[in-house]
Structure formats: structure tokens, C-alpha cells
Amino acid sequence: MTQTITIPANETGVIRVVALSMSDAEAKALKKDRAALIAALGLDIDPDQTEIFPLADLDGLGLAGYLHEGNAVPLAQLSPDKAKLEALDGWVLIVFSRAFQGGAATLTPAPALTLIGTYSETGTDWRATEIIEADSAKPYSAPTETTKKRPSDAAMSGRVATLVLILLALFTYVFIKVAG
Secondary structure, eight states, X not given: OOOOXXXXXXXXXXXXXXXXXXXXXXXXXXXXXXXXXXXXXXSOOOGGGEEEEEGGGGTTTHHHHIIIIIHOXXXXXXXXXXXXXXXXXXXXXXXEGGGGTTOOEEEOOXXXXXXXXXXXXXXXXXXXXXXXXXXXGSTTOSOOGGGOOOOOHHHHHHHHHHHHHHHHHHHHHHHHHHHO
């Protein structure tokens, strides 16, 4: 029976861990060759949004630690699969949601690829931690045409001085024309 993996449209923040039951040479070829990766997954995806590596590279950290520390997967999600993740050896493929570029997709992986788990990254908590009570934080509190403040005294003094200088220059011009 062929395994299929359905990815919904606009999926974000999901990580799929796939075990690779193949030799080191085959896994390295899969890592380097986009066409081989596409053939193995049964779908054209963005290979820059995948990771293929030997679990031996995670010495001391382990796959569960890598998913938690490196990819923000909550420990509560990983704990039911922790034994399964620690028992893996060889190579793994990690596929991030961004690999599907927001489209719905169906993967039909080759028999050498086995989905181990699907995990969600910890999302940003957008809830407000405290309520801001300042008047400027209230809706529709921006200044409007009717709430414009009047010009300062310095601005008014500058305008009056400019007007006086213009009138003085005009008076001088008229005086010179009449006298000359």
C-alpha cells in the first residue's frame, strides 16, 4: 500500500520528519539532486525548504532536541514520539511547510521514505500582555481637522514681522518711484 501525505493550502509552521531507509550513498544523492528528491517524494517542492542529514550529526542533541531547540517544536508535542525519535538511525529528511509554497499538495513518497511525525513550530503569541489605557491608544484618537492646534506665538510673530517687512519694502518702492 502506497503511503500518501496530504498538505492543506496555506499551511505554515509545520515540520514533517521522514526516515530514509537507504544507504549513505543514496541519501547523499537525494540531498544533492533535486530531481531525485522530487522523485522520492512524488511531488515538486522547494528543496531549499528541506533538510537531509545523518542522525549521527546530532550527536549529544538527538533528533528530539534538534526539533525542540533548532525548530521551536514544543516538548509537549515531542514527548509522545520521543522514544521513536531516539530509536531512529541513519538519515532523515525534514520537510518544512514553506517547501509547498502555500499550495495544497499530496505527497506519495517512495517506499524507502517513512513519515515518522508531523510537528508544529511554536507560533508567536499575539495576545496583549497588558492593556494600554492612554488616550492616544484609543480608537479614532488621531488628530483631525477640527482638533488642529493653533499656531504658536513665535510663529504668529514671525508672520507679522514678514508682513511688516513686505509693506515697508512696498512703501519704499512707491516712495522712490514718486520722488524720482
